[in-house]
Amino acid sequence: MSALQLQTLCSTFAVFRADEVRDHGFKLASGLAVLDDALAGGVALGTLVEWGVPLGRGGRHIILKYLAAANRGLALKADYPILWAYPDSALGLNPPAWQALGINLRHIAFARTNTPMHDLKAALLDPYYRLVVFDMPLGLSRDDYAFLARQARTLQKIIFILHNQLLTDARGNAFAKLRFNCTRSQFDPAKIIVTPVRGLPPQPLVLQLEGML
Amino acid sequence: MRGEASRDQAVPILPYLAIATTEVIGAAAAMTLSPRVMHWSPSVWLIDLRPTRDYWTMQAQRRGIKVAALLQMVWAEALGHGTQTESLVFASCPWQALLLNAHLNERSLSGPLELREPFSQALLRQLSWPVWFAVARDYAAALTQSKSCRFDEQRFHSDLNHLERAVVRLGQQHPAQMVDAKHQAFRRRFGEHIARLWQWTFAGVAEGVHTAATKQAAFAFAEEEVFASGFPWVQAVVTTRPGVVRQLEYPVWSWDQLVADFTTDLDLLADLPALASGAAVLRLEWILHLEDLSDCLVNIRFRHPHSLRAERGEQKTVLIQACHSFEAVYLQRSKDASWIAPAPLIGWSLVAASCLARPSTAISLFGEVGAAGEDMAAAMRIDNRLQIALERYQVTSDWVAEGAFTKAGAGAKDSDVAGAATEPAAKPxxxxxxRRPLYIYAEPRVLGGHETPTKAAFIERTGEVWWQKPEGTSLERNYFVIEHRSGQRSWATRGEAGEWWVHGLFA
Structure with missing residues (x-):
């Protein structure tokens, strides 16, 4: 790990050193060494993370790694229930594929809604769902992001926002501690390139994923 | 073979239950399993489990026992000592539950039985005509009691006698001997009502096989309201419904002004003897009394039985649901009458309209024990507070993508959720x-002519469910991973004309 990365990490997670964090289990690791090392062990509880993951480009494999890790209690030291909100459109879920990718269907509830902030407010106000994913949410406002960041912080949740397009610096989000873009490598389809937009230095991280289509 | 057995384990309990008891019991005790009950005859209760089916499924899954066994246990505790349950029969429609129940009593057998099991179906096929006629006469009595305006009792009995004579003339002992007879033929000869009873008798049960078509017919009944289906359902009523009345000292217009008084009333309601004994609420009726002397009904519903006593002093779950219902009804009414000032509230009545009676002896059974119990209680609490129902899934062993999963209740065990997928037959x-996508379309979408994929790679050949499709349907589907110009990868099949049909999108 470079000195710059270490400095960035220390400023982001000032309370614990990386090894302390791992030992105390305050972070959720994906199991992908490159990404976890860059994040000094994983995504800290209480964090709002924005991902630019266009559907069909392989980016959700990384998100599912986090979900599978949460199911296994990896780093968090307990299995936590997950809430996944997705838009009410012609697209439906294919749960066997989720299970095949390591998701324990017992610990994940899905919400099909176009107004997640309204429909799921009670779940966001309750500590039960520790990992909440908003997949392709429509029209989240600045106030919504502020609310999500506050709920993540106060209830020690991890909230992922998955956008169906790549994130840009032009439209920033001060409430998200971490922002990433994920795309499939043009040269090796088995590799995903994660480019930090906020929270880490902008050097792309190349992740090798097995079994990805 | 498709995984029919695994799928049957995954589907919830059948929605209608007929229970025969040795002694007469009251409606309040009968509402132990569901608030929707009907007193069919002095010794038989019909119970519509649909309002509480998810709840019982979750409870049974957590304890690792069958739902039917759990319900039998709870029912036995509700009745207490001295009263014996003769039989419990679960079926897709009330008529089948009643028939099988009468048959069990005739043969001095006891349940619980589920009509989806081969043994139960075999018993139904052994049903005798005299039992069928006896239950049909009870049906006529129930229709008369329900004051159905289109029912001519005299005509019904005449048609029934006509059928009895026909059965004797044909030398038939069991209805199953005439299973191929169409209900249209019954309608022509014996009238509308007998034809309907005949149609219900073997719905979902044909030659011991749950064929797709008859299964669909049986479950279609369950999805409909029994009133719409023509079944004479007469809801049993308890003599007194617990409730509280509030007269406000000053008129109020908004939610914020009434929250404190409303919370106090919910606590008062929780302390009433009817609810203090452990009853859980499924629906509250909040009748708002307005200054213009009109009333406005606000229904507050819960997805799972909710205990008011558990949230005493706070009542967060009810307040969340009540706030949404209040906004939907009262504020909408105010908007509709926008040309005049909205009438303020001067009081209200709060009534527990639908309750699940829980006997004190069963409280220990329902006590939340350990982390798993706390998790389930938390999941149910959030389900009750949300505006939309959360979806939970379990996998079944089926090769067709759209049939390889079913919805599951909250709190399912690992073995239930993954059970079908971990058995050896399900490994393929x-x-x-x-190798399939995370998201699929309910119906594949054709790719426009200008959207030719840049890459295509074959990944699987899947047999079509041809017996459920119209004639001429292809027997198999060849699936490809295709890549669009944008780099997006889809799961697609090719049509006969070479066109691409996108069925899903990869992660």
Missing amino acids: WAALAA
Whole structure:
């Protein structure tokens, strides 16, 4: 790990050193060494993370790694229930594929809604769902992001926002501690390139994923 | 073979239950399993489990026992000592539950039985005509009691006698001997009502096989309201419904002004003897009394039985649901009458309209024990507070993507959720699932002519469910991973004309 990365990490997670964090289990690791090392062990509880993951480009494999890790209690030291909100459109879920990718269907509830902030407010106000994913949410406002960041912080949740397009610096989000873009490598389809937009230095991280289509 | 057995384990309990008891019991005790009950005859209760089916499924899954066994246990505790349950029969429609129940009593057998089991179906096929006629006469009595305006009792009995004579003339002992007879033929000869009873008798049960078509017919009944289906359902009523009345000292217009008084009333309601004994609420009726002397009904519903006593002093779950219902009804009414000032509230009545009676002896059974119990209680609490129902899934062993999963209740055990997928016969389907997309379309979408994929790679050949499709349907589907110009990868099949049909999108 470079000195710059270490400095960035220390400023982001000032309370614990990386090894302390791992030992105390305050972070959720994906199991992908490159990404976890860059994040000094994983995504800290209480964090709002924005991902630019266009559907069909392989980016959700990384998100599912986090979900599978949460199911296994990896780093968090307990299995936590997950809430996944997705838009009410012609697209439906294919749960066997989720299970095949390591998701324990017992610990994940899905919400099909176009107004997640309204429909799921009670779940966001309750500590039960520790990992909440908003997949392709429509029209989240600045106030919504502020609310999500506050709920993540106060209830020690991890909230992922998955956008169906790549994130840009032009439209920033001060409430998200971490922002990433994920795309499939043009040269090796088995590799995903994660480019930090906020929270880490902008050097792309190349992740090798097995079994990805 | 498709995984029918695994799928049957995954589907919830059948929605209608007929229970025969040795002694007469009251409606309040009968509402132990569901608030929707009907007193069919002095010794038989019909119970519509649909309002509480998810709840019982979750409870049974957590304890690792069958739902039917759990319900039998709870029912026995509700009745207490001295009263014996003769039989419990679960079926897709009330008529089948009643028939099988009468048959069990005739043969001095006891349940619980589920009509989806081969043994129960075999018993139904052994049903005798005299039992069928006896239950049909009870049906006529129930229709008369329900004051159905289109029912001519005299005509019904005449038609029934006509059928009895026909059965004797044909030398038939069991209705199953005439299973191929169409209900249209019954309608022509014996009238509308007998034809309907005949149609219900073997719905979902044909030659011991749950064929797709008859299964669909049986479950279609369950999805409809029994009133719409023509079944004479007469809801049993308890003599007194617990409730509180509030007269406000000053008129109020908004939610914020009434929250404190409303919370106090909910606590008062929780302390009433009817609810203090452990009853859980499924629906509250909040009748708002307005200054213009009109009333406005606000229904507050819960997805799972909710205990008011558990949230005493706070009542967060009710307040969340009540706030939404209040906004939907009262504020909408105010908007509709926008040309005049909205009438303020001067009081209200709060009534527990639908309750699940829980006997004190069963409280220990329902006590939340350990982390798993706390998790389930938390999941149910959030379900009750949300505006939309959360979806939970379990996998079944089926090769067709759209049939390889079913919805599950909250709190399902690992073995239930993954059970079908971990059994040896299901391993090929699990391997298939790993190469399929996260999101699929209910109906594949044709790719426009200008959207030719840049890459296509074959990944699987899947047999079509041809017996459920119109004639001429292709027997198999060849699936490809296709890549669009944008780099997006889809799961697609090719049509006969070479066109691409996108069925799903990869992660």
